[in-house]
Amino acid sequence: MNSFTFHRATGVDDAVRETTRHTGAAYIGGGTNLIDLMKENVMRPSYLVSVAKLPLAAIEALPDGGLRLGAMATNADTAWHEDVKSRYPLLNQAILAGASPQLRNAATNGGNLMQRTRCLYFYDLATPCNKREPGTGCSAIGGFNRIHAIFGASDQCIATHPSDMCVALAALAPTVRVSGPDGERSIAFDDFHRLPGDQPEKDNNLRPGELIISLDLPAKGFSKNFSYLKLRDRQSYAFALISVAAGLELDGTTITDARLALGGVAHKPWRDQEAEQLLIGQPATVETFARVAAQVVSTAVGQGSNDFKIELARRAVVRALKQAAEGSQQATDVFQNSNP
Amino acid sequence: MSTTNYIGQATSRVDGPAKVSGAATYSAEVHLPNLAYGYVVSSPIARGKITKIHADEVLALPGVIQVFSHENVPSVAWLDKKHQDQVAPGGSPFRALQSPEIQFSQQPVAMVMAESFELARYAASLLRIEYEQEAHETNLETQRAKGYEPGKGKTGYQPPPPPRGNPDKAWEQAAHRMEAEYVHGTQHHNPMELFSTTVDWHGEGKITAYDKTQGVFNVKNYLVGVFGLNKDDVRVVNHFVGGGFGSGLRPQYSVYLAVLAALELRRPVRLTLTRAQMFSFGHRPQPLQYVKLGTNPDGSLAALQHHVLHETSHFEEYTENIVTWSGMLYQCDNVKLGYQVAPLDVFTPLDMRAPGAASGSIALEIAMDEMAYEAGIDPLELRLRSYAERDQNQDKPFSSKKLRDCYHQGAAKFGWEKRTMAPGSMREGNMLVGWGVGGGVWDATQKKSAAKASITADGKLTVLSGSGENGAGTYTIMTQIAAETLGLPLEAVTYQLGDTDQPEAPLQGGSWTAASVGTAVQSVCQDLAGKILKLAQKQADSPLQDAKFEDVEFLNGQIRLRADHSQSVVIRDVLQSSGEAKIEADGSTTPNMPKQSQYSLHSHNVVFVEVKVDEDLGTVHVTRVVNAIAAGRILNQKTARSQVLGSVVWGIGMALMEETVIDHKFGRYMNHNFAEYHVPVNADIRDIDVIFVDEEDDIVNPLGVKGIGEVGMLGVTAAVANAIYHATGKRVRDLPITIDKLL
């Protein structure tokens, strides 16, 4: 871990000002990802601006019927919030499928968006990595890339975004409210994270000094028909190989609205709006889901050790949509109800 | 008063309150003033040499004390022999910071010393080192041709026995046969406690090292040899080990570096490795295993061949017993076993829980399942048809073997008779259900051990033997043995371990501690009992006046005549009236070789596993396990059960998730952390039943114990793999069986 100055921000303005005027400054919320990366020397901010205790932890109703999630609310407080549980159960399930109770208690909503890839090469200074040190090369291409991207990768980076929460958010499509040197602005969730392209060092589209203030969820929460399905190497406390967030609105058996996003597959939470359009107007049947799933993976590209993810993603999409349509078993763990 | 017959009871751990309250202190938790902190810098390359170390850049930082590297560390003992610990394989042990040569990725190349841990870590991150890289080779697949039969370098290694019968012809002519290659991932021990050493410096060449180790004497002898210290000036202490599983059998570079720093800096030092560095010193090797089996028309084994190749390092020749067990678990007259190693640019492998047997039993027991399906015989029945009544490897009878009882009791508990043979035939809703079986055999070993017992006039007994407590329950079972032998309440007994000032005990490994240290503890306590009896007999009008030692028993705080329980004395009264402040006994015990050498001494087990598999998604859950074990006498039902439960967790991990992945481009283990090296979590584990079958054995040792730390792991992994085959019809021979292999 490098040497840094610690500053406890007194307000959002102070935080933004301090971060803007110090080169190498970074915000710290819960710290669960940043401190990890600092210990690995992957990130070396010279000035830490603590925003954890800013009054940004409220979860409150919005006039348009939506729900505002404060950026400094913890993942746990968000997941267990009554309004989240009842109106956005997909988000509740996705958050609880991620990390561990301890981490969720410390990690903030803003921080969840900011968490960085788990790419093994990104984390290990002994190996070249374009995301960590632009221009050095991508070791994951042709390397051990079991946990890497099948969508939207570039020849410079095949890393994935590791969040579960963000997959549900991608489906629910909130706006991300940020405050920066030029004031506040809102970013559509789908525009927040980015694909690696030729700038894999950039995870998102935040401008220098910008601080996430809140996530504003729209009114529609898909609370009746949803599923968050997470497939991983052990039953808990592991990053997703594939995860699927699905939300459906049904009129009888006809799909009237649909949301579909995948995790563990791309540099950003991977919402597939074409697939959503394909679902709308169709009967909620396995045949429909299979057709849509085939469409979802039609653009997937394997990297060797992650080739299996293409087929796994296809199957997971079918299962998640099926679970969502059934509206009964919203199990993130397929064994949850199997052996009481 | 409840009885003092403690052996075999489910006594709660005597060190339990210390462990659950945070009072138990581990090697990094000794508080010393003026501590200097070390932080190791690890090599990013697998082979080459260091050309320059820019130490002056970090030495300029206030609070940085020193940067140790090959450029400035003092020379140590020249002879390899001085560096070879008790369980070193043949070859030339790795010597940290003694040469610019890089022999494996993550090799320690420097150690930064600073006034705080954080500063040492920071300085280490800044240290620039230049390397000249050379081509490395870490892929065993490409080195198959380099395999050779190793020598007998390592303690405990038994080369496979010569072939018996005509294994090739018998296989060719067998009624049914199978052949297949099996492989499982490289594993790292990953005890929860990081390797750490705190060294107290008492003056020129005098130290106490608080080290994470499974053998304080092994470490002490190593330090004395390597640094040329006076053996009276070196003390090694370890009261609690936060898990070992074999990783602490050999002195690791952490203790070497910490002691080196303390001697050089002439002050106390603490060095703790990082979790990533826990992947830098020894692992369970990745064996390529080839098995051929054939059966006679009656389903008995006609032929068995098992050949293994695994890696070693370029500097040591690591060996483990992988194939030997295959020659003795089943009756078979035509057997050929082969064993080879090939050197790679990695650190030397290191014994890891049930070394050899854990790997060998995977191949053999999956092969047996394949054989059962080839022959159309129930997998358990197949095993019964080749039940070995005698150890054919050694051509000796077993001292005891209740494996048949394991089969029957385990199968009954599991409900095996309800199994239908065809793969995919046991569905439950959306889930495919599979039942599998596997098992194994492990050595029952007794090693020379010493102990000392002393009792004071107030009736408090203290027993010392420099063994270890890594979770196996050493404190508890030794307390039970001592208390029962002298008929004292547990509360009156203190057992102390983990200190080279105590009588010497063997390394804590091989499942031999209960048998070895237990026998020594029992023996010195019996000697002490004899002395107490003599004191009792000196008393006027002693009711035990003419009794011989065999005529009395020590029970419930009394000595009484076996023939007439009314004739008794209270032990504490005897001690108080004797005028002696303290009575002592010490000595050592060794195995009764003339008796033992006539027999094959082994423990056995069988494991039944149920899995549920999601057919579409390939997710597997082990929902039920029954592990039946024949391991002689069980000293403590509670701690023994826990050891077996843990073994099952290990077996499940090995089957489904554990694997250290090496990127051959870098010759480097890449998933060197707990996020990506997956060990089972609580949610992975469901119902586990443990059965200890009754097995009396007065040959293995006076206590009749065989040890249970390793045998419980055998067969678990294969049983999971076999259950997955039964559920899905997919035979996976490349473990761990991750989701991608079942799509």
Place this chain on the structure above:
Amino acid sequence: MSEQTTPASGGAVAAPPPVGTVRLTINGTAHEVQLAPWTTLLDALREYLHLTGTKKGCDHGQCGACTVLVNGTRINSCLTLAVMHEDDDITTIEGLGSEDNLSALQQAFVDHDAFQCGYCTPGQICSAQGLINEGKAHSEHDIREMMSGNLCRCGAYVGILAAVQEVVNKK
């Protein structure tokens, strides 16, 4: 939460951060410790306050051995800086009960042999206490899942489940 800071290879060597007084309330006792901001709560407890019941198993939030309660909520003390907790009420294993006066949870761990080597145990117990405080775990499945942030390499999960379940059921 701003743009990523990537490490500069080589570059000027920055001086270590200065040490200052950090006020921590631990197990009901106020402490003043001289710390630099780069000291984690875990290292502050172990190396500066000699409260070594809290364990370091990975130092990266991947094992749970360092779990402590902050204002009654369980977190990984390795992934938080001590300076971030000046206003907090911190409870460690030492604050839950002592060797001679075990809490119900600690006693349940002993009774069910919910550990072997004991190294992950303080973290398991603090985590279980946090689970109880949260009040979200009701079934066996819930407990297993919500205790999955604590690795036990000895594999004592069966006993851990039994111990936690016993105390949860008594509530």
